[in-house]
Amino acid sequence: MAITRIILWLGNTCVLCAVLMALTAFSAFIMLEFTPAAQLAAIAAAVGVVGVLLIATTHNTPARETNADALLFLLLFWMIVPAIAAIPYLALGSSDSITSAYFEAVSAFTTTGASALEADSLSKTLLLWRAVLQGFGGVCVATFAVVILAALNLAGTGVHRSMLFTLKKGELFGRLIGIGRVIAGIYLFLASVCFIMLVITGTSTFEALTLSLSAISSGGLTPKSGALAAYVGPVSATILGVFCLLAAMNVAIIWDVLRLRRFRNIILLLRNYEHRGLFVITSVLLLFGIIYVGPSHAFTVIIESVYFVSTTGFDYNVIGLEMLPPVILIAVALIGGSALSTAGGVKIIRILLLFRHLGTDMSRLTHPSRVVPVSFKGQHIPDRAFLSIWMYFFGYTLFFAFGILMLGAAGLGFEDAVVTGAASLSNMGPLLPAVLPESGLVYADFTKLQMLVSALLMLIGRVEVLAVLILFTPSFWRR
DSSP states (O other): OOHHHHHHHHHHHHHHHHHHHHHHHHHHHHTTOHHHHHHHHHHHHHHHHHHHHHHHHTTTOOSOOOHHHHHHHHHHHHHHHHHHHHHHHHHTTSOSSHHHHHHHHHHHHTTOOOOSSOGGGSOHHHHHHHHHHHHHHHHHHHHHIIIIITTTTOSSSSTTOOGGGOOOTTOHHHHHHHHHHHHHHHHHHHHHHHHHHHHHTTOOHHHHHHHHHHHHTTOOOOSSSSOGGGTSOHHHHHHHHHHHHHHTSOHHHHHHHHHHTOGGGGHHHHHSHHHHHHHHHHHHHHHHHHHHHOGGGHHHHHHHHHHHHTTOOOOOSSSSGGGSOHHHHHHHHHHOSOTTSSOOSSOHHHHHHHHHHHHHHHHHHHSTTOOOOEEETTEEEOGGGGHHHHHHHHHHHHHHHHHHHHHHHTTOOHHHHHHHHHHHHTTOTTHHHHHOOTTOOOGGGOOHHHHHHHHHHHHHHHHOHHHHHGGGOHHHHHO
16 A cells, blocks of 8 residues: 555645635735734644645655555545644634534535534634635535546446546546646636625625635535524525535536536536436425425525525525425435535435336336346446445445434434434534424534534545445455
8 A cells, every 4th residue: 555645645635725724814814803814824834834744755655546545545634634624713712622623624624514603703714714614625525526436436337427537547646636626616616606696796795705615515604693584685595596506516517518618508407317306306395395384485495495405504594494394304415416516415316326227127027037228318237337326325324323323322312313413424514403303402512422423424424435334345455
C-alpha cells in the first residue's frame, strides 16, 4: 500500500482547507469582524504549514495507487477534514467541547444540516465558515462519487458515467484535482447565479451568500434561526427551490447542458430518468401535503416539498410539511436524490433499477423458460450488475439498524433513535425537527455520545456504505 501517496494527498487536503479558511477570514475582515478574522487567519496559517510539511516529506511518492489506497484515502479524508474544520468552532467560542465542535463540522461538511447551535447567537464569520464548509462538502461528495466510487464500481452499475469522467486504472488521485475543478466550477457557477438572483429579489447580501451555498450543496443550514419566511420573500424562496432541485440532479447531466450552451438542451434535465423520479416524488409529497395541511398553505407545501425532496430540508413556514405523518417524511429522506449529486439518501437510480429488475423477475416467474434481459435507458444490464445494488441495500439496512441500536444504547428512546438514525444516515438533518418526536427531541439535547454516533452515521452515509463494508473484507486488502 502506498502510504506515502496517501499522506501526500492528505497534505494537499490540509492546504486546501487552509485556503478556504483564509478566504473566509478575508471575508470576515471585510465584514469588520476583526478578532474572528485574525483567529481564523491564524488557524489557516497553522493548517497550511502542516499541509506543506506533509507534501514536502512525501513529494517523491509513487505516481500510481491501488484500489485499497483510494478507499483508505477516501475514508481518512472524510474523517480528517471535519477535525480540521472543527477548530474554528472551538476558537470562535461557539462550541464548548471538541465533541460538539466535531459534530457541527461533520454536519456541515457532509451537507447534513443538523445543528445544536442557535444561528442567531453565532458570529457572521462562523456562519460564513459553515456555509463555505457546506459548499466544499457538496463538491467533495460529487467529486469522490465520480473519481473513486464510480471508478471502483461502488456507485451502482456505472450507467451514470459521463465521457468527461472516463478514468483509467491507477490514475484516481491524479484526476481528483481535474474533475474536482470541473465540478467545483459547475456548483460555483450555480451558487453565483443563485446569489445574484436572491440579491435582486430583496434578500440581504450576507443571507443570500450563505443560503446560496447551502442550497446548491443540499446543506440545509440557515443564517438565522426560525423559518425562512421571516426574512426571505416568496420569490426568493422559489429561487432557492429551483437551485435546491438542481443540487439534487446528476452533475454529469448539468455539465452536458452547460457545455452545449443551448437553451433547448435544458430538455436533457427534464428527460433524465432520475430527474423524472425527483419530479414524481415531489408531486406525491405535494399531494400528501395538500391533503394534510390544506390548500390555504399551498405555496408553503409546494416550496417545502422541493426543499425536502432535494434533502436540503429548509423550513419555509411554521405550518408546512411537518404536519405530514412521520413515515412519509422518513421514506422520502431515505430515498434521496440523484446519483452524482450533493443530495443524500439511497439515491433514486438504485430504486428505479430495482423496480425494473423486479418487473423482469415477475415476468420470469410466469414463464420460467423465457430469457428476459433487464433493459434500462437502452442498455441491457446483466443480472450480476445488480449484485452491488443489493449489497448496497443490505449494507444501508445494516448500518441503519446499527445506528438505531447505538443511539438507543446512548440513551435515546426507540422513536427518537429511528428518526435520528434516518436523519443522520440520509444526510438530512432537518428531518428531525420536521418530524419532531413526541419527546420534543432537538439536536441541542444530544449528549456527547449521541453526537458522536450521529456524526459517524453522517460520515457513513456520505462515503457510501459499500466503501465502509469493503474494509472488513480481507480479500480486498490482499489484492
